Amino acid sequence: MGASNFDQATISGKNAAFQQAVDALRKRFRFDFVSMGITAFPGAPLTWLYSAGETSNRHRRISLAPGHGIGGIVLKTGKPMLFTDIDSEMDPREYSSYPIVFAEDLRSFCALPLKRADHVVAVLLCAFRIVDPSHAKTFRALIADELRGVFCGLEVVSEGFMGLGETGDRSETTLVDISGDTSFAGVRDTDETGAPKLLRGDLARAIGAQEEERRRISRELHDGVAQELLTVTFTLQRLTDHVDAEGADILEEARGGINGVLDELHNISVMLRPSSLDHLGFVPALRSQALLLEKTYGSAIRFEGQLSLPRFDRALETQAYRMCQEAMTNACKYSGSDVVTVSVETAGNWLHISIVDEGCGFDVAHPAIKGTGCGLLGMQERANQVGATLSVESNEHGTRVTLVTPMRSSEEGDTR
Structure with a gap:
C-alpha cells in the first residue's frame, strides 16, 4: 500500500479524531451539515464516513466513484467547489447527479480536497440547508481563519474553485416528450387521449431494439474492455519485483486507478x-441492481x-426487470425516502410486484420529465x-408502483 493511501489501520486509528474534528467544525461555524469522505486508495470510491448534523444515515451508504457526485468530482479533479445558492446555480433536474445534495437537502456548500503526499485522499464538505448572503463570508472564514491549510493533519486545497459547469460530469440527460401528453392516465388509455397508435408501435420497436443494444454493449464491456484492463493489471504485477519503493508506490496507484475503472465498467454493465x-x-x-x-x-x-x-418466461423477466429498475431508480433519485421496499410474490400463475x-x-396525472430511462410511458x-x-x-x-402479470415457467416460455 502506497504512502498516499488511507489503509484500514490508519482509518481505525483516526476514527475518533476525525469525528471530533467534524463535530467541532460544525459547532464552531454553525453549519447545518459537515461530513468528511475518504478513499482507501487512489482510484477507489469515496465514502462519507464522518458526519455531523445529518438527517439520516442515507448519505453513509453512498459510494462515489472518482468523477461522480460532489465528493467524486473533488476527488478526481483535486479542486475545491463552492456554491452559495444551489437553486440558482444548478439546474434542479441535475440534483440527482449529486446524491449528497439530495440526501441531505443542501442549498449552500463548500467542498475541499484534502491531500497527503500530493494525492487527494479525502474530501471535507461543509454545508447549509438554507440560502443566506452571509454564507460566503462564513466559508471564507472557514478557509482562511480556521483551517489555514490543514485539517486533521491533511493539506487543504483552497485555490482554483470550480463550478459544476466546469466538471464535465453530465450523467443526466433531459428526456424529450415525444407524445405531447405525459400524463399517466393518458398512457393507460390511448384511445381517450387520442394518442396516435403509431407512437405505441414505434415505442415497442424502440424498446426491443434498445434491449438488444444494451445486451451487446454490456457483453462487449465485460468480455472486451474489462478483460483488456485485467491483462494490464497482470503486466503491472510483474513489474513489482523490478522497481524501488517509489516505483512500487506508483504501480500501486496505477493498479488502484485501473480497479476504479473496472468497478465503473461493472456498474455500467449492470445498468445496461x-x-x-x-x-x-x-x-x-x-438484488444486484439494488446494491x-x-x-x-x-x-x-x-x-x-x-x-x-x-x-420464468424470458421476455417477461426482461420487461418486469426493466419496469422495476425504473421504479427503484426513480424512488432512490427523486423521492427523498431513506428506505425503498420491493415486494415480490407469486399467487397461482400470477406475478405480483410492488415498489414502495x-x-x-x-x-401522477402530470409527472415532471426527469433524468433518463423509459419513464412512465415506457413502463x-x-x-x-x-x-x-x-x-x-x-x-x-x-x-407505490404495482405490477401484476400472468407468468409462465421458462420451460413454457420463449427462452431466446
Missing part, C-alpha cells in the same frame, strides 16, 4: 444488462416475499407487451 438476469434470473438481477442503487444514492432497498419459480417509498410523492408500454397491469399511486406520504 446485468449478466445475472440472463444466467440467474429476475430476483438475483434485481448498485444503494451505493449510488444512499437509499436502503429492502426485499420482501419470494417467487415460487426460480425462472415514503418520500415526497409526485403528481406502461413494457407492461402492454407482456399483458401486465401497471398502476402508480402517489401522494405526499409516498409512492
Whole structure:
C-alpha cells in the first residue's frame, strides 16, 4: 500500500479524531451539515464516513466513484467547489447527479480536497440547508481563519474553485416528450387521449431494439474492455519485483486507478444488462441492481416475499426487470425516502410486484420529465407487451408502483 493511501489501520486509528474534528467544525461555524469522505486508495470510491448534523444515515451508504457526485468530482479533479445558492446555480433536474445534495437537502456548500503526499485522499464538505448572503463570508472564514491549510493533519486545497459547469460530469440527460401528453392516465388509455397508435408501435420497436443494444454493449464491456484492463493489471504485477519503493508506490496507484475503472465498467454493465438476469434470473438481477442503487444514492432497498419459480418466461423477466429498475431508480433519485421496499410474490400463475417509498410523492396525472430511462410511458408500454397491469399511486406520504402479470415457467416460455 502506497504512502498516499488511507489503509484500514490508519482509518481505525483516526476514527475518533476525525469525528471530533467534524463535530467541532460544525459547532464552531454553525453549519447545518459537515461530513468528511475518504478513499482507501487512489482510484477507489469515496465514502462519507464522518458526519455531523445529518438527517439520516442515507448519505453513509453512498459510494462515489472518482468523477461522480460532489465528493467524486473533488476527488478526481483535486479542486475545491463552492456554491452559495444551489437553486440558482444548478439546474434542479441535475440534483440527482449529486446524491449528497439530495440526501441531505443542501442549498449552500463548500467542498475541499484534502491531500497527503500530493494525492487527494479525502474530501471535507461543509454545508447549509438554507440560502443566506452571509454564507460566503462564513466559508471564507472557514478557509482562511480556521483551517489555514490543514485539517486533521491533511493539506487543504483552497485555490482554483470550480463550478459544476466546469466538471464535465453530465450523467443526466433531459428526456424529450415525444407524445405531447405525459400524463399517466393518458398512457393507460390511448384511445381517450387520442394518442396516435403509431407512437405505441414505434415505442415497442424502440424498446426491443434498445434491449438488444444494451445486451451487446454490456457483453462487449465485460468480455472486451474489462478483460483488456485485467491483462494490464497482470503486466503491472510483474513489474513489482523490478522497481524501488517509489516505483512500487506508483504501480500501486496505477493498479488502484485501473480497479476504479473496472468497478465503473461493472456498474455500467449492470445498468445496461446485468449478466445475472440472463444466467440467474429476475430476483438475483434485481438484488444486484439494488446494491448498485444503494451505493449510488444512499437509499436502503429492502426485499420482501419470494417467487415460487426460480425462472420464468424470458421476455417477461426482461420487461418486469426493466419496469422495476425504473421504479427503484426513480424512488432512490427523486423521492427523498431513506428506505425503498420491493415486494415480490407469486399467487397461482400470477406475478405480483410492488415498489414502495415514503418520500415526497409526485403528481401522477402530470409527472415532471426527469433524468433518463423509459419513464412512465415506457413502463406502461413494457407492461402492454407482456399483458401486465401497471398502476402508480402517489401522494405526499409516498409512492407505490404495482405490477401484476400472468407468468409462465421458462420451460413454457420463449427462452431466446
